[in-house]
Amino acid sequence: MDKNVKDKFVNTYIKRSWIEVDFDKLESNVRKIKNSLPVGVKYVGVVKADAYGHCMPQALMRFIKGGADMFAVANLYEASRVREVVSDRPVLVLSPVLKEERPLVFDYGATPAVSSFDEAKAFDKLASERGKILSVHIKLDTGMGRAGVWFERADEIISQILTLKNIKINGIFSHLSSADTDREYTLSQVERIRTIAQKFATDDMLIHIHNSAGLRYVPIEPPFNAVRMGLIQYGINPFDDGGGYEHLGLQSVLAFKSKILAVGERDGMRIASVCAGYADGVPAGFTDDARVLVGGVRCKIVGKVGLDEMYVDVSNTTAKAGDEVTFIGEQNGTEISLADYSRWTSRIPWETMVAIPRRVDRILIH
Numbered sequence: 001m002d003k004n005v006k007d008k009f010v011n012t013y014i015k016r017s018w019i020e021v022d023f024d025k026l027e028s029n030v031r032k033i034k035n036s037l038p039v040g041v042k043y044v045g046v047v048k049a050d051a052y053g054h055c056m057p058q059a060l061m062r063f064i065k066g067g068a069d070m071f072a073v074a075n076l077y078e079a080s081r082v083r084e085v086v087s088d089r090p091v092l093v094l095s096p097v098l099k100e101e102r103p104l105v106f107d108y109g110a111t112p113a114v115s116s117f118d119e120a121k122a123f124d125k126l127a128s129e130r131g132k133i134l135s136v137h138i139k140l141d142t143g144m145g146r147a148g149v150w151f152e153r154a155d156e157i158i159s160q161i162l163t164l165k166n167i168k169i170n171g172i173f174s175h176l177s178s179a180d181t182d183r184e185y186t187l188s189q190v191e192r193i194r195t196i197a198q199k200f201a202t203d204d205m206l207i208h209i210h211n212s213a214g215l216r217y218v219p220i221e222p223p224f225n226a227v228r229m230g231l232i233q234y235g236i237n238p239f240d241d242g243g244g245y246e247h248l249g250l251q252s253v254l255a256f257k258s259k260i261l262a263v264g265e266r267d268g269m270r271i272a273s274v275c276a277g278y279a280d281g282v283p284a285g286f287t288d289d290a291r292v293l294v295g296g297v298r299c300k301i302v303g304k305v306g307l308d309e310m311y312v313d314v315s316n317t318t319a320k321a322g323d324e325v326t327f328i329g330e331q332n333g334t335e336i337s338l339a340d341y342s343r344w345t346s347r348i349p350w351e352t353m354v355a356i357p358r359r360v361d362r363i364l365i366h
């Protein structure tokens with residue numbers, strides 16, 4: 001959307017605190033990432049947690065336009081939400097499915113991540129009762145020490161699962177525990193899945209381990225033929241030093257804004273009260289170097305953040321009631337990145353994105 005049209009569109013809403021989600025940027029990020037992958041590598045768009053707070057149902061078609069081949073979510077509720085919009089792409093459920101949720105896998109046409117033979121056996125039984133073959137991905141634990149088939153037992157367990165008549169192994173994957181901090185460990189995880197894939201991979205199986213940070217150190221080469229992209233789709237770099245992602249030219253998708261309610265004077269300072277507090281997802285504590293934008297000027301936060309309001313020193317501005325306050329995003333050519341805001345609030349970027357509650361309006365820019 002053209003900037004003037006966008007401003008007009010955003011300004012038609014009466015709003016107090018809101019996020020703006022720019023779907024053109026989202027689609028363009030997905031396209032840039034997809035185009036950077038070797039030909040034939042499948043793009044799994046990770047859209048768990050409401051597409052990291054970017055309004056998943058409405059965002060899905062833009063992922064598809066950008067080139068996403070399939071989706072990944074955390075649980076079956078999220079899979080059902082994907083299915084309301086998209087019927088023709090696989091939806092991988094990354095976290096273990098609860099026992100009582102297992103029948104829903106069939107209702108939603110989801111692909112579960114299977115972590116044990118017992119689980120596979122239970123799915124096999126349900127599939128057989130329904131006269132169906134269920135596609136699953138095997139979740140390998142290559143070192144996180146959480147859910148998944150422990151890599152040292154993978155030979156045995158995958159061989160057992162292969163005997164089940166109503167289960168089809170469509171993929172084998174693992175999650176990198178510290179791709180953003182520990183290169184050596186990351187590469188050792190990669191070797192573990194590689195060894196197992198060499199034994200079991202078939203042409204129609206997806207073998208995947210890359211998350212956003214994994215793209216830095218792990219070459220996308222056989223056996224890997226799919227990547228699971230989360231954070232970078234939303235324009236956020238997992239590395240402070242650029243990490244070799246600069247050439248992608250990704251753009252931040254989300255802006256977080258509020259308005260000034262009133263401006264008062266105290267101790268020779270002009271203080272604005274802003275209609276956002278911790279009930280709007282602004283954390284109760286900021287570091288001293290935190291700033292918000294008012295009239296394109298970086299302004300300091302004063303005192304404590306309340307439930308509904310917070311206060312900002314606007315002495316260096318001509319701010320008045322009703323003016324915009326930007327926590328994340330661009331204002332008059334000055335920008336606060338989601339990374340800066342996250343650092344000032346002692347959060348990781350993933351947390352910032354998913355921590356904006358429903359009270360905050362969502363403005364979707366198509």
Ligand SMILES: *Cc1c(COP(=O)(O)O)cnc(C)c1O
Nearest residue numbers: 046094175211212228229230231
């Ligand atoms: C969330 C998640 C991802 C995406 O991670 P990013 O770091 O956001 O790219 C990939 N794989 C699994 C298993 C996940 O849970």
